[in-house]
Amino acid sequence: MAGNNILTLANVFEKNKLPIRVRYTESSSELGVHSHEFTEIAIMFSGEATYLTEFSSVRLHAGDVVVIPAGAPHCYTDECNKQLMNLIFIFDQLPIPYREIYRNPGFSALFVIHPDYYRKKRFYPKFSLPADILEELKKILFRAWEIQQSRQICYNLSVFGAFCQVIPLLLTGYNANEKIAVQDDQSRMADCMDYISRHFKDKLSLSQLARRTNMSESTFLRHFRLATGMTPVGYIQSIRLRHAAGELLDSSRNLADIAREAGFTDENYFARLFRRKFGQTPREYRRDIAKKL
Secondary structure, eight states: OOOOEEEOHHHHSOTTSOSEEEEEESOOGGGOSEEESSEEEEEEEEEEEEEEESSOEEEEETTEEEEEOTTOOEEEEEEEEEEEEEEEEOGGGSOOOHHHHTTSTTHIIIIISOHHHHHHHTOOOEEEOOHHHHHHHHHHHHHHHHHHHHTOTTHHHHHHHHHHHHHHHHHHHHHHOSSOSSOHHHHHHHHHHHHHHHSTTSOOOHHHHHHHTTOOHHHHHHHHHHHHSSOHHHHHHHHHHHHHHHHHHHOOOOHHHHHHHTTOSOHHHHHHHHHHHHSSOHHHHHHHHHHHO
16 A cells, blocks of 8 residues: 555653553544554444555444554545544553453454464454444543543543453454454464463463364464464463563562462563563562553
8 A cells, every 4th residue: 555654652652651542533534544553443433434454445334343453554535424433552561451351252363463464364353343332432432532632630541441441342342243353264373372361371282282273283383473473482471471460560469479370480580581571670560550550
């Protein structure tokens, strides 16, 4: 697609604030073809619009949801009475209760599978919501948007709180769809990633995971690396670190107990890996995320 404008992190997110915003639009045509350095969930509340990507053209109606990964060129045309709410964020930098949300079926398909995997398969996640969930989302997101726009006290916390309410509702709607929003290979990868998120403390072998996807070990490794950007060992390690990050925020337990409970036997090794992933020591992470909120 020609004419790709890039919305950068600096353009959108405030310095020293959690990287999450709510945006309401009635017309996006003036942006033309664009992409961004963050993930975007677009929820159509009313009206219609044509959603164009580098490999598809889809007519969106009220209740439709598209998940647009970072770096994906797209645009909207032929807009008619459109009310679109965008939830934009950098997922890995949000203090989400990872151990709970990662276990929800469908989460991996929507937010964890690497964008390159979808590009290779020539589609991005899209699904439709039932009317009751759409109405509930509308109340939550419009209220968060109003608070954000008026910059009320702790508005950033209000937007983050809305995000935490919205994700489970979206996953409920996604899983209720009769036509699954991922194709066969992606579905098997997403199922495998969901399985890992539920059993990350267990000893999971390559052969066990390959059997689960009904692939040979070599085929599974190729698909898994493309879908996650990591080896299975690296992905399991990442899940353990996210679990520990959630514990750091939700409890006052000491680091040794948190590391051990997440599957790390060496506290120093855990601290090194944690800093490599999050750019901070566990203690700094616990302190600084609390300040941002």
